[in-house]
Amino acid sequence: xxxxxxxxxxxxxxxxxxVNPDEKIIYKDTYLxxxxxxxxxxxxxxxxxxxxxxNINIGIMDWNTIEYAELLYAIPFSGNxxxxxxxxxxxxxxxxxxxxxxDSVIFFxxxxxxxxxxxxxxxxxxxxxxxYIGSEANDYNNFLDLLNNSNEKLxxxxxxxxxxxxxxxxxxxxxxxxxxxTSKDMILSIWSMLTxxxxxxxxxxxxxxxxxxxxxxxxxxFSWGSLYISTLLGTKYVMDGKFDTESTLNxxxxxxxxxxxxxxxxxxxxxxxxxxxxxxxxKILIGGxxxxxxxxxxxxxxxxxxxxxxxxxxxxxSGIGTLKQKGSRSKEEEYYDSTAFFTPLPFTEYYFDESKGxxxxxxxxxxxxxxxxxxxEESDKAxxxxxxxxxxxxxxxEKDGKIKIIDRTKDLIKSGGEFIPSMKLExxxxxxxxxxxxxxxxxxxPQWIERPWAFVKLKKGxxxxxxxxxxxxxxxxxxxxxxxxxxxxxxxxxxxxxxxGTGKIDKKILKDKINNSE
Numbered sequence: 001x002x003x004x005x006x007x008x009x010x011x012x013x014x015x016x017x018x019v020n021p022d023e024k025i026i027y028k029d030t031y032l033x034x035x036x037x038x039x040x041x042x043x044x045x046x047x048x049x050x051x052x053x054x055n056i057n058i059g060i061m062d063w064n065t066i067e068y069a070e071l072l073y074a075i076p077f078s079g080n081x082x083x084x085x086x087x088x089x090x091x092x093x094x095x096x097x098x099x100x101x102x103d104s105v106i107f108f109x110x111x112x113x114x115x116x117x118x119x120x121x122x123x124x125x126x127x128x129x130x131x132y133i134g135s136e137a138n139d140y141n142n143f144l145d146l147l148n149n150s151n152e153k154l155x156x157x158x159x160x161x162x163x164x165x166x167x168x169x170x171x172x173x174x175x176x177x178x179x180x181x182t183s184k185d186m187i188l189s190i191w192s193m194l195t196x197x198x199x200x201x202x203x204x205x206x207x208x209x210x211x212x213x214x215x216x217x218x219x220x221x222f223s224w225g226s227l228y229i230s231t232l233l234g235t236k237y238v239m240d241g242k243f244d245t246e247s248t249l250n251x252x253x254x255x256x257x258x259x260x261x262x263x264x265x266x267x268x269x270x271x272x273x274x275x276x277x278x279x280x281x282x283k284i285l286i287g288g289x290x291x292x293x294x295x296x297x298x299x300x301x302x303x304x305x306x307x308x309x310x311x312x313x314x315x316x317x318s319g320i321g322t323l324k325q326k327g328s329r330s331k332e333e334e335y336y337d338s339t340a341f342f343t344p345l346p347f348t349e350y351y352f353d354e355s356k357g358x359x360x361x362x363x364x365x366x367x368x369x370x371x372x373x374x375x376x377e378e379s380d381k382a383x384x385x386x387x388x389x390x391x392x393x394x395x396x397x398e399k400d401g402k403i404k405i406i407d408r409t410k411d412l413i414k415s416g417g418e419f420i421p422s423m424k425l426e427x428x429x430x431x432x433x434x435x436x437x438x439x440x441x442x443x444x445x446p447q448w449i450e451r452p453w454a455f456v457k458l459k460k461g462x463x464x465x466x467x468x469x470x471x472x473x474x475x476x477x478x479x480x481x482x483x484x485x486x487x488x489x490x491x492x493x494x495x496x497x498x499x500x501g502t503g504k505i506d507k508k509i510l511k512d513k514i515n516n517s518e
Contacts, residue, residue, distance in 0.1 A: 006160030007187040009076050009228070013038050016234035020208070025230075026255060027066045027239045034234065037070065040147055042154045044074035047146035054157065057166060059083040059103040061112040063241040064218055067133045067143055069227055071107055072218065076164035076183065079157025083166040084219040088500070089176065091115060097168045097176050098124060100373040105129040107143055110136065111242075160184040167221070169313045170500050178373040179314055185366035189316040190228045192345040192364075197229075197285070197307070200343065204283035204307035206233070206259055213238035213252060214261040216288075221313060224261050224285065245269045249278045261309075263288035263504065264295055268436065271298045272459075285309050289504040292430030292438070310342045310405060312391045314382065315367050341402040350403060351388075357419050358394040359409055363387050394419075411507060413442035413450045420452055420486045422507075428476055429454060432469060434462035437497040440488060441511040454488040455510050457497045466491050 013034070016023070021035035032040065048058075058075050060082060062068045075082035083101045085094065094115065098106070106125055108116050109132075120127055132140040158164060160183045168176040197206040206212075212235045214226035222228065230237040240251045243266060251257070260282060262270075267286060270279055280302050287309035299306055344350055349363040367389055370379040382390050394412055395405045406412075406421045413420040422440040429438045437457040442450035458464055469491060477484045492514075498506040 006184070008156060008158055008160055008183045009073060009164065009186065010154060010156060011187065012190075012228055012231045016231060020234035023234050023236055025066060025069060025237045025239075027064075028241065028251070030066065032066055034231070037066075038073075039152050041070045041073035041077060042152055043149040044070055044146045045077035045157075046151045046153075046155065047149040048074065048078040048080065049155070049157070050149070053105060054079045056104040057081045057083050057101050059085045059098055059101065059106040060218075061085045061087050061106060061108040061115065062133055062218075063109065063111070064214075064223060064239040065109070065133070065241060066239070067107075067109075068218055069237075069239070072222065072227060076158055077154060077156060079162075081163050081166055081180070084222065086168055086170065086176070086219045087112065087115075088217075088219075089168075089170070091118065093176055095119060095122065095124065097178065100178055101166050101168075105131065107131045107133055109133040116140075158183060160187075165222070167219075167313050170220075170504075175374075177314065177371040179368040179370075180372055181316070181366065181368065185316070185368075186222075186225075186228065188347065189364075189366045190225045190232065192347050193225055194229050194232065196343065196345050202307060202343075203305040204259065204285055206283075208233045208235055210259040210283070211236045211238065211255055211257045212259050213240075213255070213257040215243055215248065215266050216261050216263070221311060221316060224287075224309060224311070225316070226261055245273055246275070249273060249275045252282075253278050257282070259283045259285075261285040264291050265437070265499065265505075267299065268295055271295075271302065276302065279304060283307075287311070293427045294430040294432070294435065297431070308342065310403070314371070315362060315364065315389050315391060341398065341404055343402055350397065352394075352396055356394075357409060357412055358396050358406060360391060360393045360395055360403075360405075361388040362391055363389065394421075411441070413440070413452050415442075415445075415448045415450055415452070415485065420483075422452065424482060425452060425454065425473075425486060425488065428473060428482065429456070429469065432464075432472060434458050434464050437505065439497065439505045439507055439510055441507050441514070443489065444515050452486065452488040453490045453492060453514055455492050455494050455497070457494055464491070464493055 016034050017038060022033045024031040024033060025037050058080050060068055060071050072082055083103055085097065103125065116130060119125060130140050131143050132138055133143045162182060163180040164183050165181040165186060166178060168178045212226060212230045214223045216223045227237065238251055238255045238257055240247055249270060262284065264286060270276060283305045285307050291308060296306065347365055351361050353359045369383050392409050393405055394407050394409050395403055398404055407423045411422045413422055425440045426438050429435060435456055436459045439455045440452050443453045445451045456464060470487060473487045476482050498509040500506050
């Protein structure tokens with residue numbers, strides 16, 4: 001009987017290697033062709049096996065680089081599991097994820113040296129298993145030595161059902177939670193996302209002719225699967241390391257980028273630059289948090305197509321959507337509704353529990369069945385025995401079958417017997433000319449349980465007028481878009497908005513600030 005050919009990661013390469021082997025994967029001023037990229041990944045995999053590394057978990061600590069991309073293929077090819085370590089976690093949480101993942105080897109770049117010294121001093125991983133990514137001389141093993149292997153034949157050491165990837169949640173609501181994915185999980189999720197982005201009607205459609213540049217770090221859902229999708233399509237794929245506004249704009253210009261992925265705070269930074277016209281006509285996949293109405297308007301002024309993504313570390317991709325525009329066309333009345341309406345990805349299912357404020361239940365073939373680092377009773381709160389996952393969001397199914405996300409369940413503000421969606425208030429407050437970032441959270445209230453308070457970070461040189469803000473929201477009360485009792489009791493101006501490692505506003509910090517200072 002012939003050997004079964006499964007859905008393993010190497011399958012993403014073969015069409016590209018036949019049809020478009022010379023297309024480039026770019027990092028700043030360096031590049032590899034897909035053909036050389038595949039060869040390097042195979043060499044690294046063979047070197048790992050020759051060092052005796054098999055059936056272990058291997059961590060990676062770096063910004064998005066070619067070396068990181070090679071490891072995301074090489075580690076699974078070698079029969080090992082890749083752990084994309086969230087380098088934005090607080091050090092104690094980061095180290096805890098390494099311990100809970102049972103990492104035996106770590107690859108790291110220059111910026112990570114201080115953390116690696118802590119790890120080394122704690123005797124978590126022996127020094128001989130720490131590999132430096134870079135050309136500088138030091139007393140660590142060097143990643144580049146693994147490329148000296150002359151064996152370019154792929155000796156695949158995995159099946160489609162073997163675990164190949166570990167991810168942890170960002171930990172904004174507590175301990176980072178860990179999940180494992182197989183090759184089959186990854187490819188089904190990637191195939192589903194790509195189908196939604198290319199085969200169905202909508203904004204920001206993606207094709208093999210596009211030049212792809214994702215600003216999402218690899219430790220966050222593998223840059224939303226962009227590396228794997230680009231390998232399958234054979235598109236030019238651009239990386240620029242740690243996010244920097246002007247460096248990013250230069251990379252876009254120099255590489256003629258057409259399609260990008262990012263979170264709203266990144267898009268705001270790019271569109272606020274004096275060189276923002278470089279973004280004109282871009283196609284962008286955007287998500288991670290609410291996309292403020294004011295930001296949608298800025299994007300439209302640059303003729304940017306926006307498509308929103310809905311997903312989570314605990315369940316990979318789950319929905320691709322669009323951004324609706326409502327209201328009249330006059331400049332005085334125009335209203336840009338950033339509420340995300342998502343079309344479920346192929347192979348996925350949803351239902352909504354109205355008794356819990358519309359809490360979403362999600363199911364897909366690639367979904368894990370547990371958090372491997374938590375007790376079973378904790379996993380059972382999120383992963384049900386019949387295969388449903390509770391991502392912690394509230395929403396509804398519209399008449400056209402699209403999913404409307406109202407808010408995070410933990411961010412819904414319970415005032416009296418009703419829920420106030422913080423995302424909608426943030427959307428409208430963001431339209432104010434002076435507002436750069438806004439977050440609305442629930443303040444404990446003895447009469448109403450909670451009342452909304454708004455934290456506002458102002459644009460440089462701008463002043464905030466609370467009376468104008470309230471009048472602005474009153475206009476939307478008159479239009480029936482919000483209720484009068486939704487208007488925040490208080491507006492608080494802050495110099496810096498706390499952000500998570502993936503660029504989302506960290507509401508937990510803000511909520512603790514107003515509720516624990518009494």
